[in-house]
Amino acid sequence: MQNTDGLQRSETAPDRSLAVPDRLLSVATRLFAEHGFERTSVQELVAAAGVTKGAMYHYFTSKDDLLYAIYQRVLSMQMQRLNGFAAAEGPVRDRLREAAVDVVHTTVDNLDDTRIFFRSLHMLSADRQTAVRKERRQYHERFRAMIEEGQSQGVFRTDVPADIAVTQYFGAVHHLSTWYHADGELTGTQVGTYFADLFLAGLRPEAAAG
Amino acid sequence: MQNTDGLQRSETAPDRSLAVPDRLLSVATRLFAEHGFERTSVQELVAAAGVTKGAMYHYFTSKDDLLYAIYQRVLSMQMQRLNGFAAAEGPVRDRLREAAVDVVHTTVDNLDDTRIFFRSLHMLSADRQTAVRKERRQYHERFRAMIEEGQSQGVFRTDVPADIAVTQYFGAVHHLSTWYHADGELTGTQVGTYFADLFLAGLRPEAAAG
Amino acid sequence: MQNTDGLQRSETAPDRSLAVPDRLLSVATRLFAEHGFERTSVQELVAAAGVTKGAMYHYFTSKDDLLYAIYQRVLSMQMQRLNGFAAAEGPVRDRLREAAVDVVHTTVDNLDDTRIFFRSLHMLSADRQTAVRKERRQYHERFRAMIEEGQSQGVFRTDVPADIAVTQYFGAVHHLSTWYHADGELTGTQVGTYFADLFLAGLRPEAAAG
Amino acid sequence: MQNTDGLQRSETAPDRSLAVPDRLLSVATRLFAEHGFERTSVQELVAAAGVTKGAMYHYFTSKDDLLYAIYQRVLSMQMQRLNGFAAAEGPVRDRLREAAVDVVHTTVDNLDDTRIFFRSLHMLSADRQTAVRKERRQYHERFRAMIEEGQSQGVFRTDVPADIAVTQYFGAVHHLSTWYHADGELTGTQVGTYFADLFLAGLRPEAAAG
DNA sequence: TATGAATGAGCGTTCATTCAT
DNA sequence: GATGAATGAACGCTCATTCAT
Structure with a gap:
């Protein structure tokens, strides 16, 4: 339930208080909704979430998994x-x-x-x-x-x-x-x-x- | 109004009687619907339509244009x-x-x-x-x-x-x-x-x- | 000796009084100088000269020939x-x-x-x-x-x-x-x-x- | 200061002791000088440097960047x-x-x-x-x-x-x-x-x- | 746990040239 | 002479994923 206030913010910093998997999920939801799943690269995703690719693949087996x-x-x-x-x-x-x-x-x-x-x-x-x-x-x-x-x-x-x-x-x-x-x-x-x-x-x- | 009979056929040969642009349009509609726009490569598209890439780009300025x-x-x-x-x-x-x-x-x-x-x-x-x-x-x-x-x-x-x-x-x-x-x-x-x-x-x- | 007045004009219409080969030569000189030989496509060239590709290949055997x-x-x-x-x-x-x-x-x-x-x-x-x-x-x-x-x-x-x-x-x-x-x-x-x-x-x- | 001996060698093996970016720079300098920038494909370049395209784009954002x-x-x-x-x-x-x-x-x-x-x-x-x-x-x-x-x-x-x-x-x-x-x-x-x-x-x- | 360099297959697109008309 | 549809090989570049560390 990211974005519960209904505002669309394109450059929102990831909520660092969230655990890494939740942060990824939250950022992915926003980016997939904004640009589409296929137009969102894993690189963009991890950059926006403030984690590394390795970390993402530690918690999710693939982009599809996310x-x-x-x-x-x-x-x-x-x-x-x-x-x-x-x-x-x-x-x-x-x-x-x-x-x-x-x-x-x-x-x-x-x-x-x-x-x-x-x-x-x-x-x-x-x-x-x-x-x-x-x-x-x-x-x-x-x-x-x-x-x-x-x-x-x-x-x-x-x-x-x-x-x-x-x-x-x-x-x-x-x-x-x-x-x-x-x-x-x-x-x-x-x-x-x-x-x-x-x-x-x-x-x-x-x-x-x- | 392709597909007027409502059947989905994955390997249908392109209707060679159609002009090249119509053939492309018809094949693209089927493939984009089946696999999605981004999962359909231009290569697949032209192969299914029985034309070359060059021919496609002669009639459409881009995949987006199609x-x-x-x-x-x-x-x-x-x-x-x-x-x-x-x-x-x-x-x-x-x-x-x-x-x-x-x-x-x-x-x-x-x-x-x-x-x-x-x-x-x-x-x-x-x-x-x-x-x-x-x-x-x-x-x-x-x-x-x-x-x-x-x-x-x-x-x-x-x-x-x-x-x-x-x-x-x-x-x-x-x-x-x-x-x-x-x-x-x-x-x-x-x-x-x-x-x-x-x-x-x-x-x-x-x-x-x- | 195109452009003898020293002015650089990007969108100059081709001099229609020139014969086709001269017109091509003149336009090619301008475009090759402006964008470089490799960045100038034959399509651009013939469009700028107001002739067709066929006409160009009638007078010049290749882009290289030009x-x-x-x-x-x-x-x-x-x-x-x-x-x-x-x-x-x-x-x-x-x-x-x-x-x-x-x-x-x-x-x-x-x-x-x-x-x-x-x-x-x-x-x-x-x-x-x-x-x-x-x-x-x-x-x-x-x-x-x-x-x-x-x-x-x-x-x-x-x-x-x-x-x-x-x-x-x-x-x-x-x-x-x-x-x-x-x-x-x-x-x-x-x-x-x-x-x-x-x-x-x-x-x-x-x-x-x- | 590659090529300090002044010899032009077309098929020189890349110096594997150099780091990937330096190897690319060195090979690119030779190839761009030999065949020109636009006549040198990225494929040729990376093959001559003994790296993959992906590796090249990891260090340089584009051919232009190189x-x-x-x-x-x-x-x-x-x-x-x-x-x-x-x-x-x-x-x-x-x-x-x-x-x-x-x-x-x-x-x-x-x-x-x-x-x-x-x-x-x-x-x-x-x-x-x-x-x-x-x-x-x-x-x-x-x-x-x-x-x-x-x-x-x-x-x-x-x-x-x-x-x-x-x-x-x-x-x-x-x-x-x-x-x-x-x-x-x-x-x-x-x-x-x-x-x-x-x-x-x-x-x-x-x-x-x- | 986490890194980030490296992979390699595949992408959309361009373009000089050909050729039936 | 002149057309323009069609070719087909090559292009620069992307990207999800892997793996040694």
């Missing part, structure tokens, strides 16, 4: 949050709304990670791409399960597959990284509320057909 | 289609629905272009990124204008900004390239219909709040 | 002028002085040619380098003969070989292209007069030893 | 020697004569550097050309100051600007690289003595006019 570590961090964070909302008490409509707002809010707070996530997945080794997709699918399924819960309760429309609704919603969320700016008019929570409003309105049973 | 040509082609095609729906007769709700279905259908028919569009925009030179973003913005604004038209007629809810609705919808559309497979269960039109249903249901005035 | 043509033009011009002074009437001291002034003046009027001459000789094919050196040697020998004539008359010192004196003088002349500017304080004739003064003073018999 | 390093080495060496003569005791005429002989001797001992110096200056980046010209100018001014010292003492003629005399002399010196051969009749010191004789004779006050 990228994978970024993926893992964001995947586990998102899954953890979603589990919180899914397992909470209360009507499924409310829990879904909260989860929907939260995923926008969290995405906006970690825009660099999201930008990397969708732009650089194909740069990961085949094995790791598979692993990431698998975790991602589990995340989607957890979300879908909430919709299906609502559908079986008659709270959500059933004429559109839950899968489609999830995919549509996450598509919009992922796309945030291409247009959202922290210094724009809307906060992450405001965007999340709008998004969730549209999403849940779309799911209302009586809304079918149009 | 990428930009792909962007131009897809941008102009999309804008042309949208203009058709926007300028048609009939209630705005119907025109918006048709445009919303069509953009999904067209995206699914040109999944390679879309995959490249969002994955490789950051690989374009700064000038060209700006040019692409500008054209893209115009496209969004054309779509937004239809929503605003409906809002002023009382057909669509006004408590969510039209901008947010557009962004959310196109986010979902762009995301298609990360999960849609032509050989899956749903056709492009089916997905488009579901997407448009959810989208328009979300916009209905009485749907507000939830 | 360079050689420049060498021949300047060599024959210099030799012709020197012959004029050498064959004239009057004391050898006067004829040598006039030739010495003239070679500076002519060099200054054709600075582009001189710049190319010494900078790009090694870019010529081996055969042509030999040919150029041979012609150049003949030129030197013609000049040296005048000095030897003066030495045998007792007009010039004999304790320094005529060869050394010639080489020293032409070294200085060639070097003009690295420092002389047409818009500086001195005209070509002024520089020539100073050079000839120093040169002839150095050759006076009583000047020996110092 | 060329610049050669310029720096020769510039600093020349300036150092001139300063020695200029700052010495004794009549200015003697000091100037010694400096004039020495610059010939040194040039002859480092003919490769001199050949590169004047042939390839235009291949250097604009910034570096400026830097080299500036250092060169300082060198000239140091030399000129000695002549002006003699002029103000009445030892040298004043009817020819000191600047002209310096330029003429160095022109001749630089030109050595186009004709002097170590295996010819004259040693560097002999040529230097002749050159200095002519030069100083030309500067004698009573020699004016002729």
Whole structure:
């Protein structure tokens, strides 16, 4: 969760208080998001992190490994949050709304990670791409399960597959990284509320057909 | 509109009946979508297109130029289609629905272009990124204008900004390239219909709040 | 003798009244002098001359051939002028002085040619380098003969070989292209007069030893 | 001061006792002098030096950088020697004569550097050309100051600007690289003595006019 | 733990020249 | 005479990774 204040700083000195692996992860996230994975050389990376190449290769087996570590961090964070909302008490409509707002809010707070996530997945080794997709699918399924819960309760429309609704919603969320700016008019929570409003309105049973 | 049948073929021989620039464009679209822009070398590209490097540089000033040509082609095609729906007769709700279905259908028919569009925009030179973003913005604004038209007629809810609705919808559309497979269960039109249903249901005035 | 007015103009349009070969020669002289032979591409050359590549290769067998043509033009011009002074009437001291002034003046009027001459000789094919050196040697020998004539008359010192004196003088002349500017304080004739003064003073018999 | 014996050897094995950067510098000086800067490929260079391309780019940022390093080495060496003569005791005429002989001797001992110096200056980046010209100018001014010292003492003629005399002399010196051969009749010191004789004779006050 | 010199395969691009028309 | 598409070899340079210390 580097850059939690939402500011993009190009020449930020690395936080020397962080341990070497964390410093690398934090700097890599910023640089990969700014210039892209393939345009960021290991040399740039270690220079920006204030460590040597040797040190980097001591903690990460490859540049790819560093990228994978970024993926893992964001995947586990998102899954953890979603589990919180899914397992909470209360009507499924409310829990879904909260989860929907939260995923926008969290995405906006970690825009660099999201930008990397969708732009650089194909740069990961085949094995790791598979692993990431698998975790991602589990995340989607957890979300879908909430919709299906609502559908079986008659709270959500059933004429559109839950899968489609999830995919549509996450598509919009992922796309945030291409247009959202922290210094724009809307906060992450405001965007999340709008998004969730549209999403849940779309799911209302009586809304079918149009 | 290469790949109109939706099949991904890795070792397809280039269509020798096409002129050299078109052949390059077609092959580049396939390879950039399959392996990514930076993982596709100019050498691979020209070998797959059955031309020499010299020939490629005779028609395109750089690899970047080839990428930009792909962007131009897809941008102009999309804008042309949208203009058709926007300028048609009939209630705005119907025109918006048709445009919303069509953009999904067209995206699914040109999944390679879309995959490249969002994955490789950051690989374009700064000038060209700006040019692409500008054209893209115009496209969004054309779509937004239809929503605003409906809002002023009382057909669509006004408590969510039209901008947010557009962004959310196109986010979902762009995301298609990360999960849609032509050989899956749903056709492009089916997905488009579901997407448009959810989208328009979300916009209905009485749907507000939830 | 392009650029006879001494002005350096980077974007001069080619003189369309000149025949194609002359136009190429004139443009090539300017571009080779400005950017160097190897930094000037055939494409640039023909574009600047307003002809096509095919036309160029119709008149010159290669880029090297174009360079050689420049060498021949300047060599024959210099030799012709020197012959004029050498064959004239009057004391050898006067004829040598006039030739010495003239070679500076002519060099200054054709600075582009001189710049190319010494900078790009090694870019010529081996055969042509030999040919150029041979012609150049003949030129030197013609000049040296005048000095030897003066030495045998007792007009010039004999304790320094005529060869050394010639080489020293032409070294200085060639070097003009690295420092002389047409818009500086001195005209070509002024520089020539100073050079000839120093040169002839150095050759006076009583000047020996110092 | 590579090549101190004055022999040109095309296939000399690199001196493996030298450190990698020195080996590259030494080999580059020989190759650039033999074939010219642009005709010498980095591949040839590193093969001749017995290192890999990667190693070369570890020490030099570019081929241009290697060329610049050669310029720096020769510039600093020349300036150092001139300063020695200029700052010495004794009549200015003697000091100037010694400096004039020495610059010939040194040039002859480092003919490769001199050949590169004047042939390839235009291949250097604009910034570096400026830097080299500036250092060169300082060198000239140091030399000129000695002549002006003699002029103000009445030892040298004043009817020819000191600047002209310096330029003429160095022109001749630089030109050595186009004709002097170590295996010819004259040693560097002999040529230097002749050159200095002519030069100083030309500067004698009573020699004016002729 | 950490260094940084060295590797070597591969990159995008240039360019003088050819040749069917 | 003149065209310009096409060639193909070579170019300068980058870079993730290794390894002796």
